[in-house]
Amino acid sequence: MNSTALFINFTYVLSAALFIFGLKMLSSPATARRGNLVSACGMLLAIVVTLFAQGIDYKWIILGMIIGSAIGYVAANRVEMTAMPEMVALFNGFGGIASMLLAWAEYHQHPEISSFIGFVVFLSAFIGGVTFSGSMVAYGKLSGKITSKAVVFKGQHIANALVLLAAIISALVFSKNPAGHYGAFLQIIFVALVFGVTSVIPIGGADMPVVISLLNSYSGLAACAAGFVVGNNILIVAGALVGASGIILTNIMCKAMNRSLANVLFSGFGSTTQAAGSGPQGEVKPASAEDVYYILEAADSVVFVPGYGLAVAQAQHVVRELGDLLEKNGTEVSYAIHPVAGRMPGHMNVLLAEANVPYDQLVEMDDINPRMDSVDVCVVIGANDVVNPAALDDESSPIYGMPIIETQRAKTVIVLKRSMNPGFAGIQNALFFYPNTRMYFGDAKASIQALVAEFKDSD
Amino acid sequence: MEAIYLTFVFVLAIFLGFELISKVPSTLHTPLMSGSNAISGITLIGVLASLKADNLKFATFLGFLAVIFATINVVGGYAVTNRMLEMFKKKDEGGSK
Numbered sequence: 001m002n003s004t005a006l007f008i009n010f011t012y013v014l015s016a017a018l019f020i021f022g023l024k025m026l027s028s029p030a031t032a033r034r035g036n037l038v039s040a041c042g043m044l045l046a047i048v049v050t051l052f053a054q055g056i057d058y059k060w061i062i063l064g065m066i067i068g069s070a071i072g073y074v075a076a077n078r079v080e081m082t083a084m085p086e087m088v089a090l091f092n093g094f095g096g097i098a099s100m101l102l103a104w105a106e107y108h109q110h111p112e113i114s115s116f117i118g119f120v121v122f123l124s125a126f127i128g129g130v131t132f133s134g135s136m137v138a139y140g141k142l143s144g145k146i147t148s149k150a151v152v153f154k155g156q157h158i159a160n161a162l163v164l165l166a167a168i169i170s171a172l173v174f175s176k177n178p179a180g181h182y183g184a185f186l187q188i189i190f191v192a193l194v195f196g197v198t199s200v201i202p203i204g205g206a207d208m209p210v211v212i213s214l215l216n217s218y219s220g221l222a223a224c225a226a227g228f229v230v231g232n233n234i235l236i237v238a239g240a241l242v243g244a245s246g247i248i249l250t251n252i253m254c255k256a257m258n259r260s261l262a263n264v265l266f267s268g269f270g271s272t273t274q275a276a277g278s279g280p281q282g283e284v285k286p287a288s289a290e291d292v293y294y295i296l297e298a299a300d301s302v303v304f305v306p307g308y309g310l311a312v313a314q315a316q317h318v319v320r321e322l323g324d325l326l327e328k329n330g331t332e333v334s335y336a337i338h339p340v341a342g343r344m345p346g347h348m349n350v351l352l353a354e355a356n357v358p359y360d361q362l363v364e365m366d367d368i369n370p371r372m373d374s375v376d377v378c379v380v381i382g383a384n385d386v387v388n389p390a391a392l393d394d395e396s397s398p399i400y401g402m403p404i405i406e407t408q409r410a411k412t413v414i415v416l417k418r419s420m421n422p423g424f425a426g427i428q429n430a431l432f433f434y435p436n437t438r439m440y441f442g443d444a445k446a447s448i449q450a451l452v453a454e455f456k457d458s459d
Numbered sequence: 460m461e462a463i464y465l466t467f468v469f470v471l472a473i474f475l476g477f478e479l480i481s482k483v484p485s486t487l488h489t490p491l492m493s494g495s496n497a498i499s500g501i502t503l504i505g506v507l508a509s510l511k512a513d514n515l516k517f518a519t520f521l522g523f524l525a526v527i528f529a530t531i532n533v534v535g536g537y538a539v540t541n542r543m544l545e546m547f548k549k550k551d552e553g554g555s556k
Contacts, residue, residue: 012504019498020479026491027482033544036494040537043497047533050507057512060523068530075531076538084489084543091496091536094528098502101525106509109518116462216492219499228465230505236465237472238501244476245495249488339485346488350543358550362486 004052011049012234018042019238023245029359046234081354082311085344089139089212095219096131099124099226100189106229111179117229118178122171122188124225129192130199131218137200138211142343148205157266160198167191203264209344210253210264217246249345256339258391258402282433284420287440289447292414293454295438299376299412301332303368305405306348307341309382313444316355319381322448323357325455334361336368336378336405338386369406378407380415380431381444390430413437416444490543497536503529 019042025035051061079087103124107113113121140146170191174184203211220242227235254261287295296302304323310316323333335352342348349362368375380387389408390397407413408431415437431437440447483491506529510522 020475022494023479023483026487026494027484029484029486029544029547030549032487032490032547033541036490036537036540036544039494039498040541043501043533043537046501046504047507050504053508055511055513056507057510057514057519057522060519061507061510061526064523064526065530068527069534071527072531072533072535073538076535076542079539081543084493084539087535087539088489088492088496091493091532092499094532095496095499095502098500098506098525098529098532101521101528102502102506102509105506105514105518105521105525108521109509109514213492216495216499220495223499223502224469226502226505228462228469230509231461231465232505232508233465233468235501235505236469238498240469240472241476241479242495242499244473245480245491248477248480249492252485252488337485342489344489345492346485346490349486350489350546353543353546353548356546356548359486359547360550364485 004054008049008052009233012046012232015042015046015234016237018045019241023241081350083143084347084350085208085212086139086142088344089135089142089215092212092215092219093132093135093139096128096135096215096222098128099219099222100128100132100192102226103128103229104185104189107178107185111182113178115175115178118175119171120225120228121178121185122174124222124229125185125188126167126171126192127218127225128222129189130196131215131222133193133196134200134211134218135196135215137197138208138215141200141205142208142212148208150204151201156198156202160195163191163195163198167195199265202266207257207264209340209342209347210250210257210261212344213246213249213253214261215246217243217250220244220246252339253345256403258399284432284439285437287414287438289440289450289454291438292440293451293458295377295412295414296326296331296379296451297329297455297458299326299331301334301375302326302377302379303363303372303375303407303410304333304335305378305380305383305387305407306335306337306352307381307383307386308343308348309384310444311342311348311351311382313382315381315445315448316351316357318445318448318452320352320355320357322452322455323361325452329455334363334368336363336365338365338383338405341383341386365403365405372406372409375410376412378410378413380407380413381448382416384429387431388429389434394430407431408434408436411436414440416440416442416447418443486547487544490540493536493543494540495536497533497540500529500532500536503533 022035022039025031103121107121141148170184170187174181220239224239337348387407391399391402391404506525
């Protein structure tokens with residue numbers, strides 16, 4: 001190793017340390033922003049120092065970086081917060097394809113490689129390819145460009161198994177003697193792209209948070225594999241951090257839905273449970289804006305339970321306005337957020353933060369449930385399955401066992417709903433028929449605005 | 460021998476990752492994901508080092524594409540994460556007016 005290479009590698013150690021510090025600072029909203037900057041500094045340092053290496057092709061590098069920066073910067077500033085899942089899906093895919101292209105370029109340049117390097121070239125190209133095409137399908141589903149329903153057909157599992165088998169055979173042939181098997185390599189890329197599509201297409205829209213978490217993990221692992229290909233530590237460390245992060249998030253999402261990863265990946269949830277039309281019946285007690293106003297006005301503590309319906313109705317700003325009025329009235333206000341509220345992990349928190357809800361009012365499910373009995377009023381807005389008590393006591397319910405925000409234990413529950421139609425999973429909600437539940441029908445945004453008006457009139 | 464050494468680094472980094480990420484509160488999981496998008500753009504470093512001036516034309520073309528994609532991730536990922544985290548305010552910082 002000459003002195004330049006030594007210098008570069010020592011700097012990579014520093015970069016890795018900065019990534020680690022950055023992630024550590026992400027453990028609190030107070031330091032998170034600085035943490036992101038620290039991490040970005042680590043990246044900048046690594047990029048700059050890499051450019052010191054001799055004999056690299058500056059022309060294409062600089063042109064590529066200018067184009068990439070422009071696209072990335074504009075996209076980052078234009079994206080709506082509601083569209084974050086789509087953006088993350090796209091970025092997962094870009095990370096994957098970059099690793100695939102790197103493996104390809106390396107192999108094209110140096111086909112005479114050992115079996116081990118051949119194997120990691122396969123891993124990098126395969127994981128990268130699956131991540132790319134899988135993420136494009138996830139992006140299509142999230143943005144509504146293709147149907148978000150689970151697309152299932154007969155023999156799907158067998159088809160997927162065959163595709164995977166083809167990948168393994170190509171991998172074996174390829175890594176035995178990489179130099180002589182350019183064809184097998186192209187086959188690997190092709191199979192990877194096909195497998196990405198066929199493995200994501202059967203997964204329904206409601207399960208997308210799991211899928212993008214998983215693809216997030218893959219994009220890190222692809223970078224890791226690429227690190228093995230070029231023998232670069234910083235790629236391995238950074239890729240492993242991302243891989244671990246994606247796996248943890250995937251796990252959290254699965255737990256919050258009380259399902260195993262295998263079940264999410266292979267069962268096509270959205271397509272199988274529509275038959276659950278029966279379920280709890282009974283009389284619901286509707287309430288007018290005025291009724292709800294009197295309930296809220298008299299409450300000492302109010303917990304809002306927002307679901308994705310809130311963001312669809314673009315009601316987060318009026319909800320915050322109502323929250324402020326309640327606080328002025330001496331009421332303690334907080335927002336209880338279920339892990340799967342929104343369309344990706346933590347999505348609802350970002351949407352509320354955008355509406356200027358301070359983060360100390362955002363509480364997690366596990367923190368609010370133990371003190372639910374002392375809450376005066378829970379206001380459920382655009383959430384359904386995550387507050388369905390059937391998950392606790394009805395063993396025949398498809399969501400039985402799923403952890404929920406136990407709003408039914410509050411003194412009064414107000415459910416904002418457009419009509420009595422069942423939610424995402426197609427299950428009628430037992431909560432609506434509880435004696436302490438009042439239904440406040442109407443469009444979420446208009447309903448909240450009516451309450452805000454009631455409060456303002458009374459001043 | 461290098462394979463062993465790299466695998467060693469990989470395994471340790473995975474464990475470190477689990478330790479670090481499990482401390483991130485669920486409030487910040489979306490910025491965590493977009494931030495890790497940016498970090499997975501680390502592939503850029505590998506691409507830069509492998510894009511040599513005397514490369515074959517086709518390899519240069521692949522590398523060029525890889526530079527574009529990886530840079531989108533790095534720049535876009537950090538920028539959008541910063542934009543999101545900027546919105547997380549404590550109450551006394553004027554979170555609610």
